[in-house]
Amino acid sequence: xxxxxxxxxxxxxxxxxxxxxxxxxxxxxxxxxxxxxxxxxxxxxxxxxxxxxxxxxxxxxxxxxxxxxxxxxxxxxxxxxxxxxxxxxxxxxxxxxxxxxxxxxxxxxxxxxxxxxxxxxxxxxxxxxxxxxxxxxxxxxxxxxxxxxxxxxxxxxxxx
Amino acid sequence: xxxxxxxxxxxxxxxxxxxxxxxxxxxxxxxxxxxxxxxxxxxxxxxxxxxxxxxxxxxxxxxxxxxxxxxxxxxxxxxxxxxxxxxxxxxxxxxxxxxxxxxxxxxxxxxxxxxxxxxxxxxxxxxxxxxxxxxxxxxxxxxxxxxxxxxxxxxxxxxxxxxxxxxxxxxxxxxxxxxxxxxxxxxxxxxxxxxxxxxxxxxxxxxxxxxxxxxxxxxxxxxxxxxxxxxxxxxxxxxxxxxxxxxxxxxxxxxxxxxxxxxxxxxxxxxxxxxxxxxxxxxxxxxxxxxxxxxxxxxxxxxxxxxxxxxxxxxxxxxxxxxxxxxxxxxxxxxxxxxxxxxxxxxxxxxxxxxxxxxxxxxxxxxxxxxxxxxxxxxxxxxxxxxxxxxxxxxxxxxx
Numbered sequence: 001x002x003x004x005x006x007x008x009x010x011x012x013x014x015x016x017x018x019x020x021x022x023x024x025x026x027x028x029x030x031x032x033x034x035x036x037x038x039x040x041x042x043x044x045x046x047x048x049x050x051x052x053x054x055x056x057x058x059x060x061x062x063x064x065x066x067x068x069x070x071x072x073x074x075x076x077x078x079x080x081x082x083x084x085x086x087x088x089x090x091x092x093x094x095x096x097x098x099x100x101x102x103x104x105x106x107x108x109x110x111x112x113x114x115x116x117x118x119x120x121x122x123x124x125x126x127x128x129x130x131x132x133x134x135x136x137x138x139x140x141x142x143x144x145x146x147x148x149x150x151x152x153x154x155x156x157x158x159x160x
Numbered sequence: 161x162x163x164x165x166x167x168x169x170x171x172x173x174x175x176x177x178x179x180x181x182x183x184x185x186x187x188x189x190x191x192x193x194x195x196x197x198x199x200x201x202x203x204x205x206x207x208x209x210x211x212x213x214x215x216x217x218x219x220x221x222x223x224x225x226x227x228x229x230x231x232x233x234x235x236x237x238x239x240x241x242x243x244x245x246x247x248x249x250x251x252x253x254x255x256x257x258x259x260x261x262x263x264x265x266x267x268x269x270x271x272x273x274x275x276x277x278x279x280x281x282x283x284x285x286x287x288x289x290x291x292x293x294x295x296x297x298x299x300x301x302x303x304x305x306x307x308x309x310x311x312x313x314x315x316x317x318x319x320x321x322x323x324x325x326x327x328x329x330x331x332x333x334x335x336x337x338x339x340x341x342x343x344x345x346x347x348x349x350x351x352x353x354x355x356x357x358x359x360x361x362x363x364x365x366x367x368x369x370x371x372x373x374x375x376x377x378x379x380x381x382x383x384x385x386x387x388x389x390x391x392x393x394x395x396x397x398x399x400x401x402x403x404x405x406x407x408x409x410x411x412x413x414x415x416x417x418x419x420x421x422x423x424x425x426x427x428x429x430x431x432x433x434x435x436x437x438x439x440x441x442x443x444x445x446x447x448x449x450x451x452x453x454x455x456x457x458x459x460x461x462x463x464x465x466x467x468x469x470x471x472x473x474x475x476x477x478x479x480x481x482x483x484x485x486x487x488x489x490x491x492x493x494x495x496x497x498x499x500x501x502x503x504x505x506x507x508x509x510x511x512x513x514x515x516x517x518x519x520x521x522x523x524x525x526x527x528x529x530x531x532x533x534x535x536x537x538x539x540x541x542x543x544x545x546x547x548x549x550x551x552x553x554x555x556x557x558x559x560x
Contacts, residue, residue: 004507038529063497
């Protein structure tokens with residue numbers, strides 16, 4: 001596989017062309033942006049009870065990497081508890097930055113701290129190629145930093 | 161493979177497959193420029209204007225010769241009108257800072273254009289915020305050109321400065337500077353020209369253009385990074401209050417008073433970039449050795465060819481339809497984000513810029529958040545445009 005195909009794997013292009021949980025979001029949402037690239041995402045968390053994410057919806061525009069990563073993020077986090085979602089976020093960001101080799105690495109301190117099951121990053125593993133392109137890492141992490149911030153912010157107010 | 165028209169570009173020779181199409185960001189350097197910089201350090205390096213020893217004299221001479229070279233290159237009245245800066249952006253910050261403090265009153269109006277680079281907007285925006293001026297945007301027409309009627313309708317007797325680019329770094333539009341200058345001068349205002357995209361691309365003569373101030377960068381005209389030029393008419397420079405303080409800009413300092421040196425030194429605080437000035441002078445020698453009229457004619461031909469070829473690619477939107485344009489093409493391919501497209505082109509050894517090109521108001525006006533830009537230089541040929549077109553077709557299929 002050449003470098004370009006490593007970055008734009010079939011699965012990534014598929015998520016880009018047919019993003020999951022992407023719906024028009026009207027109203028008051030925070031915009032998460034990479035100002036230098038023009039990638040721009042808005043996120044909505046639908047709750048199930050006070051501690052479980054029922055579904056995440058996203059809207060916005062960006063490159064294939066940022067949109068595919070957002071699409072995968074909504075799939076991975078929907079149905080998770082907040083605590084698990086935050087763990088997955090930490091793991092995903094470390095993975096995309098090349099700070100952990102694979103999604104089931106044991107060497108990550110966040111895993112041992114939470115002593116839960118190893119995190120399975122699913123389709124996100126197809127984004128491993130981004131590590132060969134340092135300038136694109138921030139495209140891949142945009143949705144993850146965004147949801148991380150929103151989960152933290154929601155933790156500080158009462159959830160519905 | 162580049163067919164080098166003249167001179168040698170070591171980086172391009174070392175990368176024979178590279179199609180370098182990011183010249184509006186920065187150009188590659190001919191070996192004569194690289195040599196001039198090396199030679200300066202090997203033979204003449206010392207601080208300028210400070211000491212009496214022979215080496216310092218040699219360094220000062222190299223620096224002042226470069227200033228004269230720049231004056232000749234741009235048709236300035238004298239080398240006293242040439243202020244060395246770090247680049248276009250610093251020159252525009254200098255002029256915005258000093259001009260408003262010298263000539264404007266609160267409530268006055270500064271006009272910039274919708275096609276300006278952030279570097280020609282934000283310095284004036286900062287001044288307006290801080291000191292109570294109004295900043296107005298001269299809109300572009302649907303072809304991506306500036307119409308004097310639109311300037312007329314923005315006009316009031318409070319307008320004191322009009323700032324615009326000579327060539328748009330996104331649309332490639334070449335603005336009719338001399339007719340705009342007459343309009344502005346008839347109404348008693350100053351014209352500030354951002355010449356970053358024009359100074360190295362053909363004849364560039366400030367007396368013919370008729371502007372009051374012009375700014376440009378060395379590195380976009382085959383010279384080194386970190387050196388630029390602010391040109392202004394001598395009577396304007398004489399009137400202006402200083403920008404930064406210290407070093408050569410000082411005349412005398414006591415505990416109770418400071419007096420300033422004459423222009424251009426009043427605006428050159430701190431040890432200057434002598435190496436940069438020497439390299440810039442070498443770049444100007446290089447451009448003149450080719451003949452700038454010929455460069456202009458070839459670039460016009462490349463601009464026409466590029467528009468024709470790129471317009472024929474399905475699903476490609478080319479921004480700007482100016483009659484007078486530079487070989488600089490900004491576009492989007494339907495369904496492919498500019499970053500993905502630039503990444504794809506890189507895999508075919510074609511270097512282009514993607515993003516908002518430091519012109520967010522313009523991109524917004526064009527209805528695009530980002531775009532790809534291919535900008536040509538002296539070493540580019542029609543073959544490079546053909547390779548770009550071929551790769552764009554490939555990209556369409558890849559991301560389909």
